[in-house]
Amino acid sequence: LGSDHGGFALKEEIKEYLTGQGIEVRDFGSFHPEAVDYADTAYPLAKAVAAGECEKGILCCGTGIGMSIAANKVKGAYAALVSDTYSAKRSRLSNDANILCMGAFTIGDKVREELTTVFIQNDFISGSSSQVKVDAYKEYDAER
Ligand code: RB5
Numbered sequence: 001l002g003s004d005h006g007g008f009a010l011k012e013e014i015k016e017y018l019t020g021q022g023i024e025v026r027d028f029g030s031f032h033p034e035a036v037d038y039a040d041t042a043y044p045l046a047k048a049v050a051a052g053e054c055e056k057g058i059l060c061c062g063t064g065i066g067m068s069i070a071a072n073k074v075k076g077a078y079a080a081l082v083s084d085t086y087s088a089k090r091s092r093l094s095n096d097a098n099i100l101c102m103g104a105f106t107i108g109d110k111v112r113e114e115l116t117t118v119f120i121q122n123d124f125i126s127g128s129s130s131q132v133k134v135d136a137y138k139e140y141d142a143e144r
Contacts, residue, residue, distance in 0.1 A: 001015055002030075002041035002044075002060070003060040004067070007103075011058075014060070014112065026048070043073075045071070046076075047077075050076025056100070059071055061104070062103060064083075064103035064106070065101075079097065081102075082102065083103065089119075093125050094128070094134075096124035097119075100116065
């Protein structure tokens with residue numbers, strides 16, 4: 001989990017939600033609600049996910065936009081900015097996203113927990129019609 005100041009309260013909420021379900025969480029900060037740039041959290045979290053140290057990542061900022069752009073600069077990070085449950089599910093089934101980005105200013109209280117659950121409970125469908133598309137961006141990424 002990671003956030004900037006805009007996503008701090010949301011990140012804390014998601015942490016409580018996940019730990020309450022017995023899911024192990026690593027917190028990349030921010031550890032306080034004062035100003036912190038989203039890239040300072042997005043890079044270390046995205047690197048940990050890309051390295052396989054963490055199974056998946058969740059990044060929260062005001063809109064989720066800064067986090068998603070920053071995380072997607074890291075090789076092996078596939079961050080999806082999502083605000084509805086259908087997209088959260090497709091981000092895993094079709095896109096094999098490994099990081100969920102959410103906007104604290106834009107997503108309703110109940111939706112944010114559902115997005116989290118849908119994201120962590122679904123897996124990419126290997127060999128589906130999406131495989132070739134996902135392979136294309138992973139190959140491009142590997143060659144960077
Ligand atoms: C707040 O600083 C806001 O700019 C940030 O949380 C995020 O929305 C940027 O994408």
